Amino acid sequence: xxxxxxxxxxxxxxxxxxxxxxxxxxxxxxxxxxxxxxxxxxxxxxxxxxxxxxxxxxxxxxxxxxxxxxxxxxxxxxxxxxxxxxxxxxxxxxxxxxxxxxxxxxxxxxxxxxxxxxxxxxxxxxxxxxxxxxxxxxxxxxxxxxxxxxxxxxxxxxxxxxxxxxxxxxxxxxxxxxxxxxxxxxxxxxxxxxxxxxxxxxxxxxxxxxxxxxxxxxxxxxxxxxxxxxxxxxxxxxxxxxxxxxxxxxxxxxxxxxxxxxxxxxxxxxxxxxxxxxxxxxxxxxxxxxxxxxxxxxxxxxxxxxxxxxxxxxxxxxxxxxxxxxxxxxxxxxxxxxxxxxxxxxxxxxxxxxxxxxxxxxxxxxxxxxxxxxxxxxxxxxxxxxxxxxxxxxxxxxxxxxxxxxxxxxxxxxxxxxxxxxxxxxxxxxxxxxxxxxxxxxxxxxxxxxxxxxxxxxxxxxxxxxxxxxxxxxxxxxxxxxxxxxxxxxxxxxxxxxxxxxxxxxxxxxxxxxxxxxxxxxxxxxxxxxxxxxxxxxxxxxxxxxxxxxxxxxxxxxxxxxxxxxxxxxxxxxxxxxxxxxxxxxxxxxxxxxxxxxxxxxxxxxxxxxxxxxxxxxxxxxxxxxxxxxxxxxxxxxxxxxxxxxxxxxxxxxxxxxxxxxxxxxxxxxxxxxxxxxxxxxxxxxxxxxxxxxxxxxxxxxxxxxxxxxxxxxxxxxxxxxxxxxxxxxxxxxxxxxxxxxxxxxxxxxxxxxxxxxxxxxxxxxxxxxxxxxxxxxxxxxxxxxxxxxxxxxxxxxxxxxxxxxxxxxxxxxxxxxxxxxxxxxxxxxxxxxxxxxxxxxxxxxxxxxxxxxxxxxxxxxxxxxxxxxxxxxxxxxxxxxxxxxxxxxxxxxxxxxxxxxxxxxxxxxxxxxxxxxxxxxxxxxxxxxxxxxxxxxxxxxxxxxxxxxxxxxxxxxxxxxxxx
Numbered sequence: 001x002x003x004x005x006x007x008x009x010x011x012x013x014x015x016x017x018x019x020x021x022x023x024x025x026x027x028x029x030x031x032x033x034x035x036x037x038x039x040x041x042x043x044x045x046x047x048x049x050x051x052x053x054x055x056x057x058x059x060x061x062x063x064x065x066x067x068x069x070x071x072x073x074x075x076x077x078x079x080x081x082x083x084x085x086x087x088x089x090x091x092x093x094x095x096x097x098x099x100x101x102x103x104x105x106x107x108x109x110x111x112x113x114x115x116x117x118x119x120x121x122x123x124x125x126x127x128x129x130x131x132x133x134x135x136x137x138x139x140x141x142x143x144x145x146x147x148x149x150x151x152x153x154x155x156x157x158x159x160x161x162x163x164x165x166x167x168x169x170x171x172x173x174x175x176x177x178x179x180x181x182x183x184x185x186x187x188x189x190x191x192x193x194x195x196x197x198x199x200x201x202x203x204x205x206x207x208x209x210x211x212x213x214x215x216x217x218x219x220x221x222x223x224x225x226x227x228x229x230x231x232x233x234x235x236x237x238x239x240x241x242x243x244x245x246x247x248x249x250x251x252x253x254x255x256x257x258x259x260x261x262x263x264x265x266x267x268x269x270x271x272x273x274x275x276x277x278x279x280x281x282x283x284x285x286x287x288x289x290x291x292x293x294x295x296x297x298x299x300x301x302x303x304x305x306x307x308x309x310x311x312x313x314x315x316x317x318x319x320x321x322x323x324x325x326x327x328x329x330x331x332x333x334x335x336x337x338x339x340x341x342x343x344x345x346x347x348x349x350x351x352x353x354x355x356x357x358x359x360x361x362x363x364x365x366x367x368x369x370x371x372x373x374x375x376x377x378x379x380x381x382x383x384x385x386x387x388x389x390x391x392x393x394x395x396x397x398x399x400x401x402x403x404x405x406x407x408x409x410x411x412x413x414x415x416x417x418x419x420x421x422x423x424x425x426x427x428x429x430x431x432x433x434x435x436x437x438x439x440x441x442x443x444x445x446x447x448x449x450x451x452x453x454x455x456x457x458x459x460x461x462x463x464x465x466x467x468x469x470x471x472x473x474x475x476x477x478x479x480x481x482x483x484x485x486x487x488x489x490x491x492x493x494x495x496x497x498x499x500x501x502x503x504x505x506x507x508x509x510x511x512x513x514x515x516x517x518x519x520x521x522x523x524x525x526x527x528x529x530x531x532x533x534x535x536x537x538x539x540x541x542x543x544x545x546x547x548x549x550x551x552x553x554x555x556x557x558x559x560x561x562x563x564x565x566x567x568x569x570x571x572x573x574x575x576x577x578x579x580x581x582x583x584x585x586x587x588x589x590x591x592x593x594x595x596x597x598x599x600x601x602x603x604x605x606x607x608x609x610x611x612x613x614x615x616x617x618x619x620x621x622x623x624x625x626x627x628x629x630x631x632x633x634x635x636x637x638x639x640x641x642x643x644x645x646x647x648x649x650x651x652x653x654x655x656x657x658x659x660x661x662x663x664x665x666x667x668x669x670x671x672x673x674x675x676x677x678x679x680x681x682x683x684x685x686x687x688x689x690x691x692x693x694x695x696x697x698x699x700x701x702x703x704x705x706x707x708x709x710x711x712x713x714x715x716x717x718x719x720x721x722x723x724x725x726x727x728x729x730x731x732x733x734x735x736x737x738x739x740x741x742x743x744x745x746x747x748x749x750x751x752x753x754x755x756x757x758x759x760x761x762x763x764x765x766x767x768x769x770x771x772x773x774x775x776x777x778x779x780x781x782x783x784x785x786x787x788x789x790x791x792x793x794x795x796x797x798x799x800x801x802x803x804x805x806x807x808x809x810x811x812x813x814x815x816x817x818x819x820x821x822x823x824x825x826x827x828x829x830x831x832x833x834x835x836x837x838x839x840x841x842x843x844x845x846x847x848x849x850x851x852x853x854x855x856x857x858x859x860x861x862x863x864x865x866x867x868x869x870x871x872x873x874x875x876x877x878x879x880x881x882x883x884x885x886x887x888x889x890x891x892x893x894x895x896x897x898x899x900x901x902x903x904x905x906x907x908x909x910x911x912x913x914x915x916x917x918x919x920x921x922x923x924x925x926x927x928x929x930x931x932x933x934x935x936x937x938x939x940x941x942x943x944x945x946x947x948x949x950x951x952x953x954x955x956x957x958x959x960x961x962x963x964x965x
Contacts, residue, residue: 042078049085056206056247058093062086080110080118087125091169096133103129121161128157128166136173144177151177168198168207175214189218209238209247216254220261223413229258230569237532237566249275253291255565260298261414265305267565268298274558292322293338300345315345336366336375343382352386359383374415377406381418388425397426417446421470428477440474444500471501472610479615482626491626492590495617498608499587502685502722529570536563537854567860568839588724594621597726600678602965604723605671606685609635614687618671619723625674630666632688638663639689646697647910649954656953657708660699668698668711681716681935681965685723694909696942697957710953712942716935718904718965721895726964735868738821740800743792744809745828746846747785779844784918785828788875791922792826795929809846811853819867819900828875831893832856841893843874859896870964871934872897874907875921894962904934904963916955920945924959935965 045068052061065082068074074082083106090099103126110119135150151174158166175191178184196211216231236251256271272295296318303311319342323335339362346355359379366376384399404419424439447470475494482490539556542548548556588596598604604619609632616627629635642663645656667690684695696712711717720726786805793801802822804813809829819825830844839860847855874893894905906924923944927937938961945956 039075039078042075042081045078046081046085049082049089053085053089053092054204054206058089062089062093062095065089076113076115080106080115083109083122084125087122087129088165088169091129091132096129096136100126100129100133124157124161125166128154128161128170131157132170132173139177144181148174148177164198165202165204168195168202168204171195171198172207172211172214179217185218185221189215192218205238205240206247209235209251212238213251213254216258220254220258221411223411225258225261226569229255229262232258233562233566233569236562249291253294256294256298260294260301265298265302269295269302270561272298290322290334292318293334293341296322296338296341300341300348303345304348309349312345312349316342319345332369333375336362336379340375340378340382343379347382347385347389352389355382356386359386373406373409374412377403377410377412377415377419380406381415381422384422388422388429391429393426393429397423400426413446413449417443417470420446421473424470425473433477433481436477437474440470440477443470444474444497448500471497472612475608475610475615476612479626479628487626488624491617491624494615494626495590495606495619495624496587498606498615498617499722499724502587502606502687502724529567532563532566532570536560536567539563564837564840568837586724587722588727590619590624593619593723593727597683597723600676602681602683603671603675603679604683604685604726605668606723607667607687607690609688609690616667616671618674620675620679623674625671627670629670635666636689638666639693643692646694646953646957649913649952653708653952657699660697660708660710661701663693664698664700664711668695680714681718683723683726683965684717684719685721686719692909694953694957694960696939697953710942710946712939716933716939716965718935718938718961718963720962735823735870737823737868739802739823740796741792741802741824741826742817742819742822743789743801743803743805743826743828744814744845745785745789745803745805745826746809746830746844747783747806748781749779749830749844749846779830782828782830782914784914785875788828788918788921789826791918792925795925807846810848811845811855811857812848814845814857815853815861815865819865819869822867823870824873825867825869825871825902826873826875831874833893843893859893862896862900865900867897867901869902870904872902872905873921874905875912875917898963902963904961904965906934906938906959906961908958909960910954910958912958913950913955916945916950919948919950920956920959933965935961 049061049065049068052058052064065086069079069082083102087099087103087106090096090102103122107119107122107126110116110122131150131154135147135154138144138147138150151170155167155170155174158170171191172195175188175195178188178191181188192211192214196208196215199205199208199211212231212235216228216235218228219225219231220228232251232254236248236255239248239251252271252275256268256275259265259268259271272291275291276295296315299311299315299318302308303315319338322338323342339358343355343358343362346352346358359382363376363379363383366379380399380403384396384403387393387396387399400419400422403415403422407415407419420439420443424436424443427433427436427439475497478490478494478497482494539560543553543556543560593604598619598621600621602621604617606617606619607629608615608617611631611633613631614629614635616629618625618627638659642656642659645651645659682695684690686693696710696715696717698711700709700711700714702709789803789805793803802817804810827843832842832844834840834842840858842856842858845855845857847853874897894907897905920941923941924937927940928934932940938959942956942959945951950956
């Protein structure tokens with residue numbers, strides 16, 4: 001989302017966590033008791049009032065109907081209907097006493113008119129209203145048991161009159177009684193889900209939004225962040241274009257809070273800024289002003305991650321602005337959150353005394369006011385940190401023990417983790433290493449348990465990356481101990497720890513998709529998901545046509561982003577729903593990797609990047625060695641320039657060679673003493689920015705710059721997201737394939753018109769082409785694709801390869817095939833990588849004349865496809881590119897093919913030259929079909945390129961093999 005930051009953020013009020021607001025809905029009028037039909041004018045009048053109510057404009061609807069009642073022309077039937085509706089409307093407008101007075105007067109009127117059926121109906125409604133009003137009054141006085149009793153009575157009376165809209169009202173109001181009750185939260189969820197179902201079936205979208213928000217709150221309190229995010233997004237979607245007012249602000253704020261919890265800071269910031277733009281200048285309410293605290297935490301987290309003083313100062317400005325608002329000095333949990341946030345930033349800046357000057361009185365204030373246990377826990381944790389940094393270990397331990405106690409009351413995983421991590425550091429400072437290790441492991445286990453509440457593969461990866469501090473601290477302790485005693489034991493423990501978090505999201509999500517479960521059916525045409533997709537295309541069409549004001553364009557772009565978020569959630573709800581019976585993926589022990597995966601010719605090099613130092617595991621068939629490397633920041637600086645060289649063939653090889661040799665000395669040379677002369681195959685398990693590096697292009701030190709000796713000359717190299725992911729190779733059974741290969745090739749993309757014409761109807765493929773083209777994605781012809789496919793086809797016997805080219809290479813054609821029938825799948829086409837929305841990344845196939853498919857085979861669609869292919873070749877530009885997440889690696893296209901079931905994927909890291917690409921593929925298949933393994937064939941092809949005019953690494957180093965070698 002790219003919401004413009006058009007207001008002075010220092011002076012506006014933004015959000016920490018807005019949770020819930022009781023939702024109400026309007027009831028439809030019952031039929032006239034005498035069966036008298038209403039006239040067209042009367043029916044239209046009632047429809048106007050109902051439309052106001054559906055928008056949540058209850059006071060306006062009341063005023064409209066009262067004005068209508070004053071008309072001399074109104075008949076008895078219409079008057080009766082309006083009186084019924086006024087009773088409901090006044091309830092939803094929080095005017096319960098007026099509702100009762102209105103319905104009592106209506107009952108008396110019906111008796112005077114001798115309308116016995118109407119009188120009975122009013123009397124029944126009056127009983128419901130009175131019971132509901134009493135329930136609300138008892139709750140206000142603190143008598144929750146008495147309130148529940150009256151809600152039960154109201155619910156029972158509503159069942160007698162069979163009014164679903166009264167049931168909606170009661171379910172929505174009643175649920176609040178159970179929100180803060182630990183034993184009653186299941187009841188809270190049941191009532192909220194009932195309200196959501198009723199509101200949705202009645203098309204009361206404002207009430208549905210409020211109910212969905214409450215369901216989201218339930219899951220947020222359970223730290224089930226994915227489901228909370230899903231319902232908060234649905235709550236915002238129910239509001240449609242009605243995006244002003246507190247309902248919308250709360251929805252956007254809650255969404256931002258969940259993204260912040262998941263570690264997706266970019267989306268959190270975008271939604272918070274959107275919430276800020278919705279606040280009127282004069283707003284001073286708790287919801288509006290609390291947004292400032294949430295934004296402060298966002299900037300604080302960004303400052304901590306990026307070591308940015310600018311972000312830290314923004315955070316301080318946000319907290320200070322909130323604390324200086326009128327009325328805030330009176331106290332409350334939000335004030336304590338702001339104080340804790342400000343102190344946390346001071347801690348990051350090393351201003352310990354200033355932090356303590358805030359925290360000590362804040363803790364006293366919290367204890368006197370008995371405010372939020374969560375805010376108190378944050379203050380205690382920060383005081384523990386401050387004491388620990390100043391060497392006051394006993395004091396730090398007391399604070400952390402109290403933090404742990406508070407975490408049990410709040411059931412907050414992050415607070416529990418903070419307490420365990422702090423106690424571990426205290427124990428380490430006392431050199432009680434056993435206790436320190438136990439505490440660190442507790443912290444990591446808490447992170448793992450919180451991880452299980454995240455459905456989205458992408459957010460799971462982000463969450464793990466956010467919790468690296470205990471992980472790195474424990475590794476550093478093991479490393480310290482390994483230098484004193486039992487080095488081998490500690491080295492294996494460090495490796496186990498590295499594998500525990502490495503690519504965990506990848507492994508668990510892959511298990512879910514491939515665990516003998518039936519293929520999911522696509523969303524039906526009348527589903528909410530399909531409607532959202534159609535709305536998205538329509539909005540893109542409007543954008544493509546242009547002629548929009550800046551405000552109109554921003555509104556459309558905001559809505560498109562919201563739809564993308566909803567569709568992402570829908571994908572993971574469909575394919576990644578939590579399976580409580582499925583065990584978590586566990587790391588494979590070193591000895592099993594050595595026996596199942598490695599032979600005398602193969603070794604694994606696994607990298608772990610750290611803030612203070614990095615590490616390299618060198619694993620051969622008979623040994624494990626741990627090697628210390630420079631910190632991640634030093635490696636980033638060295639890699640950035642080298643990667644720029646690799647992607648630019650105009651830079652002479654001689655200029656890039658020194659960097660290639662320096663990186664070799666840093667990353668590979670330290671492992672050489674532990675590799676036997678027989679080892680000629682390396683499996684690289686990268687971390688962080690190393691996922692961008694083709695190790696084959698590093699060069700051995702030599703004085704001869706004219707003929708560099710690349711790593712590729714010495715080793716066949718493949719890559720893996722984790723060493724444990726390689727274990728499946730040892731369990732693979734021989735698979736029978738009906739065909740040897742499938743080839744899809746698109747050399748030209750027919751585009752018969754521009755979107756600048758006067759037509760108002762364009763195909764969805766043309767709209768997407770235009771949109772991506774404006775983002776710099778060029779859809780150029782790839783003329784040598786036909787030669788590439790023909791070269792592959794001639795190597796196989798007739799009938800053993802299926803070829804789809806040109807107009808036949810469509811998205812529909814690929815989706816219709818049984819991809820499990822092919823040993824090799826070759827896809828030669830353009831690819832689009834979307835770092836903001838990885839699920840929108842796509843392979844670009846031929847657009848279809850009937851617009852049945854748009855030609856963009858997106859990652860979100862590929863989750864529903866299955867293959868057993870031994871090798872998938874993505875002969876397209878930048879198919880190996882994607883978002884890099886610490887511990888998880890590349891979230892790009894190759895990842896989804898592993899989810900589909902592929903054993904290995906050959907992809908490219910940067911745009912490929914068409915001519916050199918065809919030559920490379922010919923060299924690769926020459927070696928592959930002559931019996932060389934995949935990694936060896938790739939090595940042979942790269943060496944062959946060095947003997948042609950395509951010797952520059954740009955032309956061959958881009959190709960990387962991930963998975964089985």
